């Protein structure tokens with residue numbers, strides 16, 4: 001599905017991503033873990049077209065998409081969420097969700113004048129879709145609140161909700177679970193599984209919670225210092241010495257807290 | 258009682274009516290500045306010249322219409338010319354955007370550079386205008402000059418003071434109302450408008466949500482071009498078209514936008530009227546007004562004018578400085594388009 005070939009990205013002297021090569025298989029939920037500053041978010045940013053890579057290539061289903069602008073990638077079915085939740089703070093929560101499916105007729109200026117019926121029908125469908133997503137995320141009461149007023153965790157949920165508004169081919173989740181309470185985390189995990197199994201979405205998710213990762217992800221890729229350190233099933237990764245040294249630490253019990 | 262009514266009429270004639278007209282022109286100008294700021298994130302100092310360009314196109318189109326013998330009888334022919342002129346101005350904006358701003362946007366240059374670039378565009382546009390229409394003043398207002406003549410008002414009411422409303426003043430207010438209502442409807446009700454607000458709110462997220470930045474920018478220039486044309490044409494109709502005044506008009510226009518909070522359309526409109534009324538209130542000679550409302554023994558000798566009209570421009574400058582010192586984000590801060 002996604003093939004990343006010796007991708008590098010430097011910021012001045014810092015090599016945030018350093019010759020990373022990996023593949024994400026269609027239909028998988030691939031986990032991406034690694035210490036802080038390993039370059040995970042930067043890798044996402046390069047794939048999503050936020051900045052061009054210094055070197056290397058990205059392929060989406062055998063088509064080279066290296067350095068395409070974000071809105072083009074969106075059209076090709078690539079979605080991502082942000083580690084630091086982003087929102088349109090002056091739009092309501094519902095409007096935030098309804099913003100996502102771009103390229104509807106309402107986007108075309110002339111249609112606003114000449115096909116108002118079609119637009120209002122689309123609006124209705126969108127509103128309904130947004131409401132379903134809000135129900136799912138238990139954010140329905142906040143639908144008409146300005147998104148800027150949400151709490152940090154609620155903004156994270158909104159991020160996830162955005163990916164549910166369209167049918168993407170692949171979703172990159174950057175720590176969706178961080179700052180979300182336990183029960184909701186459970187629901188989010190379940191919904192990721194369901195979207196994967198029933199709708200066939202492919203996921204690639206960055207997460208620091210090893211328990212969450214082991215439950216959902218197969219395979220798991222470990223990054224350290226900008227490169228791929230190891231790859232395998234969750235249990236293999238947990239047993240991998242290099243990974244233990246670089247990231248997990250020997251005190252596995254610390255994580256249970 | 259009669260004295261009081263005379264005093265009121267005096268204020269209406271010299272402050273309220275011209276203030277509403279001038280305020281509308283500033284509001285439209287400031288709205289254009291604010292739109293560019295909200296979406297492209299730079300202060301477009303070329304906006305005054307863009308208004309001048311729009312006014313010039315209106316004049317040329319008016320002449321063309323007049324040469325075909327077309328007129329609106331009682332209303333100025335320019336009203337018919339504005340749509341065509343707006344089209345030309347929009348094209349000009351798009352061309353400048355394509356060859357100048359887009360070039361810098363692709364290089365991801367920081368927004369302060371844009372602002373310097375806009376000064377370059379200012380001089381280019383100013384030069385182009387001198388080349389096309391020359392530096393001379395142009396009067397292009399035709400049709401009936403007054404909706405209400407001072408003489409008729411006096412005859413009607415029997416007051417000493419007259420109240421005159423020029424056709425261009427009435428037209429300015431009506432056209433502004435329609436255009437502002439349209440812009441607000443567009444921003445708040447249409448999807449394209451919402452994409453613009455979203456893009457202005459959070460560019461990164463907007464891009465990753467599939468909003469095409471080129472399209473948002475294109476639409477911003479279309480709206481800006483229309484606003485600038487209408488503002489410039491109305492300003493030229495109301496006073497007289499002087500190619501050089503627009504260089505100075507930029508100051509009150511920016512003062513309006515900043516007073517209201519740059520990037521905020523409601524603020525721009527409100528700011529426009531505040532600046533216009535302040536200029537008039539500060540430069541009005543209150544001698545006659547006081548003569549009406551005070552007992553005779555108190556009647557002042559001087560003009561009782563806070564500032565000479567020569568310092569009109571200083572008023573907006575002063576307000577600008579005060580706003581920047583006290584509340585740099587403007588009165589409607591915290592909310593953008």
Ligand SMILES: Nc1ncnc2c1ncn2[C@@H]1O[C@H](COP(=O)(O)OP(=O)(O)OP(=O)(O)O)[C@@H](O)[C@H]1O
Nearest residue numbers: 011014016034035036037038039040041042043083
């Ligand atoms: N825009 C940027 N400009 C300069 N340096 C950057 C930029 N973005 C990231 N970096 C640097 O790149 C390195 C990798 O950062 P990145 O955000 O990708 O790490 P991460 O693996 O996502 O870490 P975390 O788990 O803490 O989120 C860091 O050293 C960071 O300082």
Ligand SMILES: [Mg+2]
Nearest residue numbers: 040041042083
């Ligand atoms: Mg990160």
